Amino acid sequence: MTTTPGHPHAQSSVRAHGSPPDGISRRRFIGFVVAGATLTVAAEVGGAAPASAAVPSAPQVPELYDLGDLQTHSALPTSQLITITVDDHGLAHFAIPRMEVGQGITTAAAMIIADELSMRVEDVRVTLAPARPELVFNQLTGGSNTMQSMFTPIRVAAAVARGALLEAAATALGATVASLVAKGGVVTAPDGGTRTYAELSGAAASSTTTAVDVELTATSSFDVIGTPRSRIDALDAVTGRKRFTMDLDVPDALPTMVCRPPTLNGSPRSVDNLAAVRALPGVTDVVVVDTGVAVRAETFGQCIDAVRALRVTWDGGPVEGESDDSVLRRLKAAELPMTVPKVPLLAQTVDLRFEFMFRSSAALEPNCAIADVRDDRATVWAGLKAPIVAQRNIAKALGLPIARVAVNVVTGGGSFGHKLFGDAAIEAAKISRAMGKPVKLMWHRADEPRQGRTHPMATSRIRATLLAGEVLTFEQRHTSIKTDFSHGLGERLTAMASELPAGLGNLGLAESIFTLTQELPYDFGVVTQLLGEVDMGFNTGSMRNIYSPDVACANELFIDQLAKKLRKDPLAFRLAFLRNERVKACLRKVAEVGQWGRSMPSGTAQGIAIHSEYKGATAVLVEIDCRPETVNRQVRDAVTGPRVTKAVIAIDAGLVVNPRGLEAQMMGGVSDGIALALTSSNHLQDGHFLEASWDNYFYTRQWNVPLTFECIVMPSDAELPGGAGEAGVAASVAATACAYARATGTVPTRFPVNHGTVSFTPKTFVPPVPPSPTDGLAHTY
Amino acid sequence: MAQHTFRVNGESVTVDVADDVRLLWVLRDVLGITGPKYGCGINVCKACTSHLNGKAFNPCSVQVKDVGPDDEITTIEGLPDTVGADLHPMQEAWLQRDVAQCGYCQPGQIMAAVALVRKVRAEGRAITDDDLDGIRNVCRCGTYTRIREAIRDGAERM
Numbered sequence A: 001m002t003t004t005p006g007h008p009h010a011q012s013s014v015r016a017h018g019s020p021p022d023g024i025s026r027r028r029f030i031g032f033v034v035a036g037a038t039l040t041v042a043a044e045v046g047g048a049a050p051a052s053a054a055v056p057s058a059p060q061v062p063e064l065y066d067l068g069d070l071q072t073h074s075a076l077p078t079s080q081l082i083t084i085t086v087d088d089h090g091l092a093h094f095a096i097p098r099m100e101v102g103q104g105i106t107t108a109a110a111m112i113i114a115d116e117l118s119m120r121v122e123d124v125r126v127t128l129a130p131a132r133p134e135l136v137f138n139q140l141t142g143g144s145n146t147m148q149s150m151f152t153p154i155r156v157a158a159a160v161a162r163g164a165l166l167e168a169a170a171t172a173l174g175a176t177v178a179s180l181v182a183k184g185g186v187v188t189a190p191d192g193g194t195r196t197y198a199e200l201s202g203a204a205a206s207s208t209t210t211a212v213d214v215e216l217t218a219t220s221s222f223d224v225i226g227t228p229r230s231r232i233d234a235l236d237a238v239t240g241r242k243r244f245t246m247d248l249d250v251p252d253a254l255p256t257m258v259c260r261p262p263t264l265n266g267s268p269r270s271v272d273n274l275a276a277v278r279a280l281p282g283v284t285d286v287v288v289v290d291t292g293v294a295v296r297a298e299t300f301g302q303c304i305d306a307v308r309a310l311r312v313t314w315d316g317g318p319v320e321g322e323s324d325d326s327v328l329r330r331l332k333a334a335e336l337p338m339t340v341p342k343v344p345l346l347a348q349t350v351d352l353r354f355e356f357m358f359r360s361s362a363a364l365e366p367n368c369a370i371a372d373v374r375d376d377r378a379t380v381w382a383g384l385k386a387p388i389v390a391q392r393n394i395a396k397a398l399g400l401p402i403a404r405v406a407v408n409v410v411t412g413g414g415s416f417g418h419k420l421f422g423d424a425a426i427e428a429a430k431i432s433r434a435m436g437k438p439v440k441l442m443w444h445r446a447d448e449p450r451q452g453r454t455h456p457m458a459t460s461r462i463r464a465t466l467l468a469g470e471v472l473t474f475e476q477r478h479t480s481i482k483t484d485f486s487h488g489l490g491e492r493l494t495a496m497a498s499e500l501p502a503g504l505g506n507l508g509l510a511e512s513i514f515t516l517t518q519e520l521p522y523d524f525g526v527v528t529q530l531l532g533e534v535d536m537g538f539n540t541g542s543m544r545n546i547y548s549p550d551v552a553c554a555n556e557l558f559i560d561q562l563a564k565k566l567r568k569d570p571l572a573f574r575l576a577f578l579r580n581e582r583v584k585a586c587l588r589k590v591a592e593v594g595q596w597g598r599s600m601p602s603g604t605a606q607g608i609a610i611h612s613e614y615k616g617a618t619a620v621l622v623e624i625d626c627r628p629e630t631v632n633r634q635v636r637d638a639v640t641g642p643r644v645t646k647a648v649i650a651i652d653a654g655l656v657v658n659p660r661g662l663e664a665q666m667m668g669g670v671s672d673g674i675a676l677a678l679t680s681s682n683h684l685q686d687g688h689f690l691e692a693s694w695d696n697y698f699y700t701r702q703w704n705v706p707l708t709f710e711c712i713v714m715p716s717d718a719e720l721p722g723g724a725g726e727a728g729v730a731a732s733v734a735a736t737a738c739a740y741a742r743a744t745g746t747v748p749t750r751f752p753v754n755h756g757t758v759s760f761t762p763k764t765f766v767p768p769v770p771p772s773p774t775d776g777l778a779h780t781y
Numbered sequence B: 001m002a003q004h005t006f007r008v009n010g011e012s013v014t015v016d017v018a019d020d021v022r023l024l025w026v027l028r029d030v031l032g033i034t035g036p037k038y039g040c041g042i043n044v045c046k047a048c049t050s051h052l053n054g055k056a057f058n059p060c061s062v063q064v065k066d067v068g069p070d071d072e073i074t075t076i077e078g079l080p081d082t083v084g085a086d087l088h089p090m091q092e093a094w095l096q097r098d099v100a101q102c103g104y105c106q107p108g109q110i111m112a113a114v115a116l117v118r119k120v121r122a123e124g125r126a127i128t129d130d131d132l133d134g135i136r137n138v139c140r141c142g143t144y145t146r147i148r149e150a151i152r153d154g155a156e157r158m
């Protein structure tokens, strides 16, 4: 059987299962039992258009309508197109139109289905749906929005399935539906008779598609949702059975790599030794494509050797000759002016500018994709968070109709925003077409920081005025290298324009997204936060959030300076000015658990910071050790530096589906925050990024990990989940920066703080990838 | 091309591949053993960590000609067999803590953890924070805290 979800329904209906008699209408929905031999159900959610809001001077836009609302509402019209099937083994199947990249959405979806269907989580199979163009705006994984947008549609579909199974059981067991009890995939009648879902699924199937009313279980009677569960793919992950794109065995899709230009986005002009490279051991094909020279070989090792052997003449790219400083100058020149508020003569002013360097958003799994392109069709496998857009772009690149391009979504080895774009999938398709053969394309690690997507360099200038212990004005001018939103978010904004709060219509795309995400939950009088952008041709994208980690870092560091001016403790100052109770509760919690204000040796300090976004709140307290003996601790070939010794994070994420998964996301968020504040960045020099691998790009490693980590999931009476995947980052960067400033007595203004030192010898740009070492046996343990 | 014979996960294998191909590609592209992952190819990310004769090594940095018929390579797929069980105790500890997020680094993390525990045990001492700090495996999802907990737990189970 298959079922799908529907929309909130005001009519009264027969209650299909044991929900309380006075169920409220917002829990009542229409769904469909879809015609077919097995039970398939669909949900219909939507109809209720979001209320239009006016942009108030205060509160801010995201407090009324945020980016998550935009995503959720643009997904609504197609929510009935998602289906759940129960098969004759009693297993529920759901192909989620989102991408699992480690954030735990498949586990959460299985839990939601198991709860509503009264079955075991282990009996729910969640797979990733291929590109489904009919879903329009309902197949984008981003903005920490999956649970927000899918929670109710999944529940409705599951509830329809449950209803159909109970109807079938009532007939089979000769009992009324109301008298039946479903548990663990077994339906029991009052006389003790039982039927399993496996036995019922055939009878529950319908030969016609039928609309049915359902009522969802009351949140108070959840028995799976809200309990800590381990990931449904955990066993596969620890046994090496979990398959990523490069692990798939597609016939004849041989290893393929690209020799890339020495400068960012350069292009190949000519190749001097094509024939010689084609003759190298294992090499089957060498072709020139727009991004470089592609080689296909028996093994990736032989691709690497061939890439290194190629002699290519290159055209420079759009940023030839540019460096960190020249980009910073462009950003400063583009900074929007402050609006110079009229403030009393005696007011004090604080004015600071913070700089955030380029950062690579690459996951551990590099960009990769498999493509099998034939004359009249193409099949692609890749980790894609926006597969519909990728499908369209691939079809365009190949000159094929969209319907002839099948795009399979493969679980990703991390994403952090990197897989929003189909860069590798499109490139693989072009190479497969040029070679006339299937290819398994992998980017070399060196290609990632050098040619891959980065979080754009940005500056954030803040000016505030103070008088008599009050903050009268707070102006922020965030100026960023242009962020690429061509993964579908822009289209959504356009499509939803009429639903957006008044006033947003006049803003450009990036400014709209900035306005929909930035929330400064303090009472600081006149607040203006504006975004300016500079487009220089960099490959950019989101990186576990868009603007917030930088903006929050700037704001919270600045707020510590305001507190200092007013001779107030950072915690007390925040509590006095915060207007959001959920944020305050998180803040009080970390202060209590982390023992804010405890005495610490000089050279070490605590930092505390907050963030609110995704209909939730976070607060982080860290302790940092900046004493020379710690900063200079020796770990072989490692960048050590200041160490965060303790991190405490509190999150209010609304209704929590899986607290164990939420804690994992917070752990990752803190790890990212530490890297962003202290160690990880790309250095732009003479038109190229210097970094080429993990020994150059200093993401948090074990020697940087806090020895104490604690995550507190705040209780919430919210009816819906908020966001989780990105939620932990912003307050973590900010708290680490604040702690660093307090420990060293110097307010850092450039991030990460170690960016000024290039602590490695850059690897060659020609050839673009380093040689494969041969001395591995000298490093065993 | 040349023939190379060595042992993988308890079985002797012979592959026909050029001498200098790194073992990671022999395992993945020739033998279809995909547990060891590529994350850098230059022995810095440790995603490919496997065991050679019981010691942790990185097959991205060893040429196939440098192993012989008596050398035993163990990848994550063969780890449970080394203890004659469905799962190695370290894998159980990983499950207990729900360590994996995307999972891409985890085969390498587990193989590194097992080797570390063996090494420390051979030195007749318990795992310290410094030992854990010295683990080089990158986890871009940031699962480090759970990894530390799982290693201590796994060491007790081993």
Ligand code: FES
Residues within 6 Å of the ligand: B037, B038, B039, B040, B041, B042, B043, B044, B045, B046, B047, B048, B049, B058, B059, B060, B061
């Ligand atoms: S791939 Fe072997 S250490 Fe990174």
Ligand code: FES
Residues within 6 Å of the ligand: A102, A364, A413, A414, B100, B101, B102, B103, B104, B105, B106, B138, B139, B140, B141, B142, B143
């Ligand atoms: S779990 Fe994703 S890289 Fe470690």
